[in-house]
Amino acid sequence: xxxxxxxxxxxxxxxxxxxxxxxxxxxxxxxxxxxxxxxxxxxxxxxxxxxxxxxxxxxxxxxxxxxxxxxxxxxxxxxxxxxxxxxxxxxxxxxxxxxxxxxxxxxxxxxxxxxxxxxxxxxxxxxxxxxxx
Amino acid sequence: xxxxxxxxxxxxxxxxxxxxxxxxxxxxxxxxxxxxxxxxxxxxxxxxxxxxxxxxxxxxxxxxxxxxxxxxxxxxxxxxxxxxxxxxxxxxxxxxxxxxxxxxxxxxxxxxxxxxxxxxxxxxxxxxxxxxx
DNA sequence: GCTCTCAATGTTATGTTATTACATTATTGT
DNA sequence: ACAATAATGTAATAACATAACATTGAGAGC
Numbered sequence: 001x002x003x004x005x006x007x008x009x010x011x012x013x014x015x016x017x018x019x020x021x022x023x024x025x026x027x028x029x030x031x032x033x034x035x036x037x038x039x040x041x042x043x044x045x046x047x048x049x050x051x052x053x054x055x056x057x058x059x060x061x062x063x064x065x066x067x068x069x070x071x072x073x074x075x076x077x078x079x080x081x082x083x084x085x086x087x088x089x090x091x092x093x094x095x096x097x098x099x100x101x102x103x104x105x106x107x108x109x110x111x112x113x114x115x116x117x118x119x120x121x122x123x124x125x126x127x128x129x130x131x132x133x
Numbered sequence: 134x135x136x137x138x139x140x141x142x143x144x145x146x147x148x149x150x151x152x153x154x155x156x157x158x159x160x161x162x163x164x165x166x167x168x169x170x171x172x173x174x175x176x177x178x179x180x181x182x183x184x185x186x187x188x189x190x191x192x193x194x195x196x197x198x199x200x201x202x203x204x205x206x207x208x209x210x211x212x213x214x215x216x217x218x219x220x221x222x223x224x225x226x227x228x229x230x231x232x233x234x235x236x237x238x239x240x241x242x243x244x245x246x247x248x249x250x251x252x253x254x255x256x257x258x259x260x261x262x263x264x265x266x
Numbered sequence: 267g268c269t270c271t272c273a274a275t276g277t278t279a280t281g282t283t284a285t286t287a288c289a290t291t292a293t294t295g296t
Numbered sequence: 297a298c299a300a301t302a303a304t305g306t307a308a309t310a311a312c313a314t315a316a317c318a319t320t321g322a323g324a325g326c
Contacts, residue, residue, distance in 0.1 A: 145274090183274080
């Protein structure tokens with residue numbers, strides 16, 4: 001089940017990295033991605049980090065700050081930069097992406113009250129998933 | 134203005150690290166803390182990381198995931214693990230800690246809707262502070 | 267006081283994540 | 297074709313974090 005993204009304006013390395021993350025179905029570190037792409041000719045971390053940078057900018061991939069890892073956006077043709085929430089199970093490591101418009105509004109309100117011009121929000125919830133609790 | 138925390142049940146290294154963060158008044162990396170404590174006899178990263186681990190557990194210090202840095206909790210005798218929000222200015226680097234009970238409630242609600250047992254939430258807002266915008 | 271136990275500390279080495287610097291190749295617009 | 301820009305390749309290094317093991321210190325029970 002190989003997917004190709006060149007038609008969506010992605011370069012070769014960006015496409016390889018996005019494919020890898022989509023196939024993985026969960027978070028991967030940059031070096032984990034690199035390992036999976038050695039046989040596609042990638043050799044250096046920077047090749048992965050550069051691709052990730054673009055993919056994150058375009059909203060196709062999210063960075064999980066508390067894991068130092070990356071995950072494909074779960075919204076099919078995702079191109080928005082809205083408030084995204086991640087749940088991260090401390091037991092099994094499963095990560096789920098949630099969108100909640102209400103929370104986005106509330107974060108804006110909190111920021112406004114603090115005289116802060118909000119550009120991007122990071123929300124990562126630690127706990128136990130349905131299956132592990 | 135040296136402060137000592139042994140009376141609060143902190144060990145020597147924990148006290149040194151907390152003092153350093155409080156005097157700094159902003160985030161510091163573990164290695165930044167180490168640099169400031171070389172002349173107090175600290176030599177290895179682990180001495181700092183071990184102290185930080187305890188301080189974070191006790192709620193005296195927060196970890197800023199998106200900065201790989203640590204900051205003293207801004208609540209004087211802080212001992213709670215409630216929902217904390219950080220604003221991080223992308224221009225000047227200033228970090229402010231906010232508490233907002235409403236957001237805590239909403240995060241619990243979001244987690245509950247996702248069948249997720251919330252243990253700890255990380256909320257870090259990027260944007261521009263009052264002074265920089 | 268003695269000694270057992272456990273927490274904290276010290277030290278070295280290593281593992282993991284991310285960036286700097288610079289040369290080369292591909293793509294796009296005119 | 298040509299210039300300008302974006303992407304790529306490569307090596308080296310910086311920044312962040314932990315593993316493994318030896319030692320020291322502080323409190324509990326005798």
